[in-house]
Amino acid sequence: MESNPSTSRRDFFARASDGLLGAALLQLLTDDLYADKPASAASETGNESHATDQVSTYDLRPKSVHHPATATSVIQLFMNGGPSQMDLFDPKPELAKLDGKPYPGSVEEIGNTSVTDIGVMMGGQYPIKRHGESGMWMADTLPHTSQMVDDICLINSMWTDHPNHDNALYKIHSGRLFMGYPTLGAWTAYGLGSENQNLPAYVVLGDPLGLPKNGTRNWTSGFLPPVYQGTPFRPTGSPILNLRKQYEQPSQVSATASEMLKQLDELHRSKRPHRGDLDARIESYGLAARMQLTANEALDLNRESAETLALYGVGESTTDSYGKRCLMARRLVERGVRFVQIFLEEQPWDSHVDLAANHRATCERTDKPVAALLKDLKRSGLLDTTLVVWGGEFGRTPTSQRSGDIYTGRDHNMQAFSSWMAGGGIKGGLSYGKTDEFGHKAIENPVSVHDFHATILHTLGLHHQDLFFPRSGLEERLTGVKIPKVVHDILA
Numbered sequence: 001m002e003s004n005p006s007t008s009r010r011d012f013f014a015r016a017s018d019g020l021l022g023a024a025l026l027q028l029l030t031d032d033l034y035a036d037k038p039a040s041a042a043s044e045t046g047n048e049s050h051a052t053d054q055v056s057t058y059d060l061r062p063k064s065v066h067h068p069a070t071a072t073s074v075i076q077l078f079m080n081g082g083p084s085q086m087d088l089f090d091p092k093p094e095l096a097k098l099d100g101k102p103y104p105g106s107v108e109e110i111g112n113t114s115v116t117d118i119g120v121m122m123g124g125q126y127p128i129k130r131h132g133e134s135g136m137w138m139a140d141t142l143p144h145t146s147q148m149v150d151d152i153c154l155i156n157s158m159w160t161d162h163p164n165h166d167n168a169l170y171k172i173h174s175g176r177l178f179m180g181y182p183t184l185g186a187w188t189a190y191g192l193g194s195e196n197q198n199l200p201a202y203v204v205l206g207d208p209l210g211l212p213k214n215g216t217r218n219w220t221s222g223f224l225p226p227v228y229q230g231t232p233f234r235p236t237g238s239p240i241l242n243l244r245k246q247y248e249q250p251s252q253v254s255a256t257a258s259e260m261l262k263q264l265d266e267l268h269r270s271k272r273p274h275r276g277d278l279d280a281r282i283e284s285y286g287l288a289a290r291m292q293l294t295a296n297e298a299l300d301l302n303r304e305s306a307e308t309l310a311l312y313g314v315g316e317s318t319t320d321s322y323g324k325r326c327l328m329a330r331r332l333v334e335r336g337v338r339f340v341q342i343f344l345e346e347q348p349w350d351s352h353v354d355l356a357a358n359h360r361a362t363c364e365r366t367d368k369p370v371a372a373l374l375k376d377l378k379r380s381g382l383l384d385t386t387l388v389v390w391g392g393e394f395g396r397t398p399t400s401q402r403s404g405d406i407y408t409g410r411d412h413n414m415q416a417f418s419s420w421m422a423g424g425g426i427k428g429g430l431s432y433g434k435t436d437e438f439g440h441k442a443i444e445n446p447v448s449v450h451d452f453h454a455t456i457l458h459t460l461g462l463h464h465q466d467l468f469f470p471r472s473g474l475e476e477r478l479t480g481v482k483i484p485k486v487v488h489d490i491l492a
Helices: 009-016 022-033 040-045 048-053 093-097 145-151 165-174 184-192 215-219 251-270 278-299 306-311 320-334 355-380 449-459
Strands: 073-078 118-121 128-131 136-139 152-158 202-205 231-233 339-342 386-391 395-403 406-413 417-422 430-432 442-444 469-471 474-476
Touching: 073 184, 073 320, 073 355, 118 406, 128 145, 136 145, 145 152, 145 355, 152 442, 152 449, 165 215, 165 449, 184 202, 184 339, 184 449, 202 215, 202 320, 278 320, 306 320, 306 355, 320 339, 320 355, 355 386, 355 406, 386 449, 395 417
Parallel strands: 073 339, 073 386, 152 430, 202 231, 202 339
Antiparallel strands: 118 395, 128 136, 152 417, 386 417, 395 406, 469 474
């Protein structure tokens, strides 16, 4: 078909509005792609010349790794609110001995924003014992995950830079304490592209009970092109709206409409040679069109066996929601999605009062589905190439938090917390790092958030120094200016 430069967008949309793209997609294209307004990526980067010089920066085509990778995808099981390390993974006999007594030192050492609400020492709230051949410690609130400890690397010496949720969340997701920077998932998509051009490279599975703290800023692309930001799927009903075509039509008609749109894209691009970010917009809407053909199959859990659904706790009131999202994550990485995040609502692990009941309830929601995900990935062979990451933004204090005359919860602790990884080239059955006698500070093999990020990138074949984005004369990196370390001791 010959190009017709005189074809107006009105003519095109009038002829193609009932075709492959669908009314919703066409409306988006009308409002966004063909609008004469500054592009977000160019305006945010402040580096339009770079954008035009590196068109490949603005699409999801697969990219070369810096070194051989052990993982091709990541599933991040994010535990909003700060799970308590000494109650779940890091038992402290000395803490138990001092239960109910004042902190044996200056309360200023606790390191929170205020000392007025620091209560007495608080021992572990659950029975905790060793599991597996590795003898890894795990509380009785995690009976299913404890069966998988020989596939898990437990890091007990994590630390971060801020005791408040907002800033700690920005840090664990983007490596910075403030909003507006690309997140780990966005950097992964930017560095690797996608193995499946019909699905997003970075998918977010939210909670039907609501958004996590900081909302959509947890999966932003920041100054990276918007094609790399997380794509949220709906937690109830159809994960993505408007996927189904209104009616079938001959393939020749769909092909013609698609070709016409391609030609219009090229015409629009040629008239705006200094708008390199335009490729990101075109790629985003092209992906939306392709998803109409493929996403339904990828997200259809009815294709799974009854045994698999039961394994994840689908159909059980407590585990149904989280189980569906864990199963959906497996189906997505199975189809080449690079990075999948699963969030809980707001911050359910934030246990300032009644930690014992709080953590047990959250474990009941997540423990069985998490263990099922590991089992399912392992039996299919996908665990070899899928990195599973579990953890929150910080830990909890060894002291209780005073709430009136109640001393049943713990405050935030930025100086030590626990996270774990499994699969994707990580050593299983390893407990790494140590905290002091109270679980308060990391004292052996401390792992910063930047170390954590550098290690995850390493498994994906990306070197933290070589993964950067030029912006305003600077080379911006996930891991910041101070050079982190890859934690080689936990790599298989």
